[in-house]
Amino acid sequence: MGIFCSEKVIEMNQYENHHITASAKQLYSCHVCLTLNSFDEDHCINCGAKLHSRNKNSMQNTIALLVTSIILYVPANTLPIMYTQYLGEKTASTILGGVITLWSQGSYPIALIIFIASVLVPIAKILALSWLCYSVVTNKGYSFKKNHRLYRLTEFIGRWSMVDVFVVAILVALIQMGTFMSVHPGEAALAFGALVITTMIAAITFDSRLIWEPVNKKPDFEGEMVDG
Amino acid sequence: MTKTEQLACHECDLLVALPELSEGQKAVCPRCGYLLTRRVKNAQSRLAALSSGALLFLGLSVFFPFLSFTVQGNEREVTLLQSIYSIGDEIFLSVAIFLFLTTILIPAVFLTGMLYVLLSVKNKQLFPYTSKVLYGLFMLLPWDMSEIFLVGILVSFVKIATLADISFGLSFISYTLFILCLAATLMTLDKFQIWQWVKYRDERNGNIL
Ligand SMILES: [Zn+2]
Ligand SMILES: [Zn+2]
Numbered sequence: 001m002g003i004f005c006s007e008k009v010i011e012m013n014q015y016e017n018h019h020i021t022a023s024a025k026q027l028y029s030c031h032v033c034l035t036l037n038s039f040d041e042d043h044c045i046n047c048g049a050k051l052h053s054r055n056k057n058s059m060q061n062t063i064a065l066l067v068t069s070i071i072l073y074v075p076a077n078t079l080p081i082m083y084t085q086y087l088g089e090k091t092a093s094t095i096l097g098g099v100i101t102l103w104s105q106g107s108y109p110i111a112l113i114i115f116i117a118s119v120l121v122p123i124a125k126i127l128a129l130s131w132l133c134y135s136v137v138t139n140k141g142y143s144f145k146k147n148h149r150l151y152r153l154t155e156f157i158g159r160w161s162m163v164d165v166f167v168v169a170i171l172v173a174l175i176q177m178g179t180f181m182s183v184h185p186g187e188a189a190l191a192f193g194a195l196v197i198t199t200m201i202a203a204i205t206f207d208s209r210l211i212w213e214p215v216n217k218k219p220d221f222e223g224e225m226v227d228g
Numbered sequence: 229m230t231k232t233e234q235l236a237c238h239e240c241d242l243l244v245a246l247p248e249l250s251e252g253q254k255a256v257c258p259r260c261g262y263l264l265t266r267r268v269k270n271a272q273s274r275l276a277a278l279s280s281g282a283l284l285f286l287g288l289s290v291f292f293p294f295l296s297f298t299v300q301g302n303e304r305e306v307t308l309l310q311s312i313y314s315i316g317d318e319i320f321l322s323v324a325i326f327l328f329l330t331t332i333l334i335p336a337v338f339l340t341g342m343l344y345v346l347l348s349v350k351n352k353q354l355f356p357y358t359s360k361v362l363y364g365l366f367m368l369l370p371w372d373m374s375e376i377f378l379v380g381i382l383v384s385f386v387k388i389a390t391l392a393d394i395s396f397g398l399s400f401i402s403y404t405l406f407i408l409c410l411a412a413t414l415m416t417l418d419k420f421q422i423w424q425w426v427k428y429r430d431e432r433n434g435n436i437l
Contacts, residue, residue: 019259020243022236027243029236032363033423036234046427047359102387110386113379148239148260155370162330162373166380169327171388173306173314174297181299181391185320193323200370209241212259 021212058207063133065202069126072195077119080186082168088179092186095119095164118164118192121157125199128154129206136210147211155203161196165189235420237262265420272425274416276346282409283339285402286332293397295381297388308332308399330373335410338372341365342413349425358426366419375407 022029027036028051030044037044037051044051080092093101095118102111128150135147168189175183233246237257244264246255254266268274289308296305306314312331316324341361348355385394 021241022243023241025243027236029238029241031238032366033359033427034235034238034420035423035427036236046423047363049363098387105390107386110383113383144240145260152239152262159370159373160376160379162376163380163383165323166327166373166377167384167387169315169323170295170311170381170384173311174295174304174384174394175388176304176314177299177302180302185315185317185323187319189315189323190319193326197326204370208239212240212242 021209058205058210059133059136062129062202062206065198065205066126066129066133069122069195069198069202072191072198073122073126076122076188076191076195079188079191081164081188081192082171082186083184084175085179085182085184087181094186095188095192098164114164114167117160121161122195122199125154125158125161125203129199129202132206132211144212148208151203151206151208151211158199158203159196161192161199165192165196233424235264237264266418267421268416268418271416271418271421272346272349275413276343278409278413278416279339279342279346282406282413283336283343285406285409286336286339289399289402289406290332292399292402294399294403295397296395297392298394299392305397308403327377330371331377332374334368335372335374335406338365338368339410339413341368342417345422345426349429354426354429362422362426369414372410374403374410378404378407 022036026039028039028041029036030047030049030051032049033044033047035044035046041051043049077095079094081095081098083090083092085091095114099111099115099119102114132147132151132154168183168185171183172185175181234243235246236243237260239262240257240260242257242259244255244257246264249255249265249267251267251269255264256262257264292307293305294308294311296303298304309328309332312327313324315327342365344355345358345362345365348358381400388394
C-alpha cells in the first residue's frame with residue numbers, strides 16, 4: 001500500500017513487531033497537531049492544546065449516544081417522512097413506503113440507495129459501534145485489524161443516512177402548487193436528523209485506539225497483525 | 229522541511245518513525261493501515277487555488293436560480309437558499325438550520341479558514357490564531373455534507389421525473405463545481421503536513437506558542 005524507500009520500511013517494521021505504542025513510551029500524541037509530548041506535559045508544546053492520552057469517558061459517552069440513537073431509530077423509520085397533497089388528498093409516506101414506491105416504479109438503483117442509506121446504514125452503524133464497545137469492554141482479542149476496518153467504515157458511511165432528509169427538503173421546496181400538489185415534511189425527518197447527529201457524535205467520541213489496547217498490554221500477543 | 233519525525237498513529241497509537249518522503253509518496257501505518265501522511269506536489273499552491281475556487285463557486289451558487297420544476301404549465305423556480313429553508317416551518321426550523329450549516333456555512337467557513345492558514349504560512353510571520361484556526365478546520369470537516377446534498381438532489385429528480393419537468397439552473401452548475409473543487413482540496417490536504425508548515429514557520433521565527 002505505502003510507497004517507501006526500502007531501508008525505511010525496515011525501520012518501520014521494527015516498531016510494528018514490538019507493537020510499541022506512544023503511551024508505552026510515555027508519550028502522548030497531541031490530538032490537535034499530532035506532535036508527540038512527554039507524559040509530564042499538561043499542554044502540547046507545539047499548539048498548546050490540553051493533552052490526554054485516551055479520550056476520557058470515551059466509552060460511557062459512546063454507549064449513551066448509542067442508546068439514544070437506538071431509541072431514535074424507531075420513530076425515524078415508523079413515522080411519516082413526508083406528506084404529499086395531491087388534488088386535496090393528503091397521503092403520508094414513511095421511508096420504507098417511499099422505497100417500495102420507487103421499487104414498484106422500476107427505479108431500482110435509487111430504491112436501493114435510499115434503502116441502504118436510510119434503513120441499513122444506521123442500524124449497521126449502531127451494531128458496529130456496539131460490537132466495538134463490547135470488544136473493548138470485555139477486553140477480548142478478536143481481530144484488531146478487522147475491528148479497525150469496521151470502525152473506519154462506520155465513520156465513513158454514517159453521514160450518508162442524511163440523504164433522505166435532503167431529498168425531503170428539496171421536494172418540499174420544489175413542489176408547492178397549493179391544493180393541486182404540494183409536499184410537506186413529516187416528523188421522521190426530524191428524528192432522522194437527530195439520529196444521524198447522535199451516531200456521528202458516537203463514532204467521533206469512540207476512541208479508536210482502545211481497540212488495540214489488548215495488544216499493547218501483551219507485546220508478544222499472537223494476534224493477526226501482519227498480512228504477509 | 230521534511231526532517232525525520234516520530235509520530236503516533238492517530239488511529240491505533242503505534243509509534244512510527246516517519247521516513248523522509250519525497251513528493252508523490254505516502255506513508256501508511258504498518259499496523260492498521262491508516263494513512264499517516266502524504267506529499268503532494270506543490271501542495272501549498274494547489275490547496276490555495278482549489279480552496280479559493282471552491283469558495284468562489286459556492287459564493288456564486290447563492291445568486292442564481294438553483295432548480296426549477298414545471299407541472300401542467302405551472303413553473304416553480306427556487307434558489308439554493310430556498311431549497312434549504314422551505315422545509316423550515318414550525319418544528320422543522322432545526323432541520324432547515326442544520327441543512328444550512330452542513331451544506332453552506334460549514335463548507336464556507338472551512339474554506340475561508342483554509343485560505344487563512346495557507347496565507348499565514350506563506351507570510352513572513354504567522355497570523356494570530358493560526359493554530360486555533362487549523363484546529364477548528366479539522367473539527368468542522370465531518371460536518372460538511374455538501375456532497376450528500378448533491379446526491380439528495382439527484383435522488384429527488386428521479387423521484388419526481390415522472391410527474392414534471394425539472395431543470396437545473398446556473399447555481400446548480402456552480403454548486404456542482406464547488407463540490408468538485410472541495411473534493412480535490414480534501415484529497416490534497418494532509419493533516420500532518422499542514423501542521424508541519426505551521427510548526428516550522430513558528431520555529432524559524434522563534435515564537436513557540
Ligand atoms: Zn498540539
Ligand atoms: Zn495505526
